[in-house]
Amino acid sequence: MDKEPEVVEAEVIECKGASDFQKGLAVFFVIMSMVYAVSPIDLAPDAIPVIGWLDDAGFLITATMNAIQQFTKDQNSSMVKILKYTKWLLILATVIAALLLGGLIAAIVALIAK
Numbered sequence: 001m002d003k004e005p006e007v008v009e010a011e012v013i014e015c016k017g018a019s020d021f022q023k024g025l026a027v028f029f030v031i032m033s034m035v036y037a038v039s040p041i042d043l044a045p046d047a048i049p050v051i052g053w054l055d056d057a058g059f060l061i062t063a064t065m066n067a068i069q070q071f072t073k074d075q076n077s078s079m080v081k082i083l084k085y086t087k088w089l090l091i092l093a094t095v096i097a098a099l100l101l102g103g104l105i106a107a108i109v110a111l112i113a114k
Contacts, residue, residue, distance in 0.1 A: 018070040026063075026070040033063035043098050051101060058094035062087055 018026075036042070037056040046052040069083040 017073045017075060022070050026067040029063040030067050033059040044101050051097075054097060055094060058090060058097070062090050062094070065090070 036059050040046070042052065042055060044052045044055045046056070065083050065087045069080050069087065072080050072083075074080070
């Protein structure tokens, strides 16, 4: 009646983080977005209230989200996936806002030039 206990082998899933190159690039993007935020040269000048600050905030938040995503050890976690999609939605929203602002400025210039 002596039965040997069954040994159940568990599959080990290796949680692999981002490469050093990706991490370095993420840090570079954060630094460049900080430089962009304090730079007087912008897509939307900071002299325009709210709109001028939105592009700076968009770049800073996107770069920070990218850095968090790259420095997370488990690249398969749900947080990384949420950050990935949120980051791309924010990039898309920033580009659309910049295009709308450019169109608005072009329309204002066209009205003034008449």
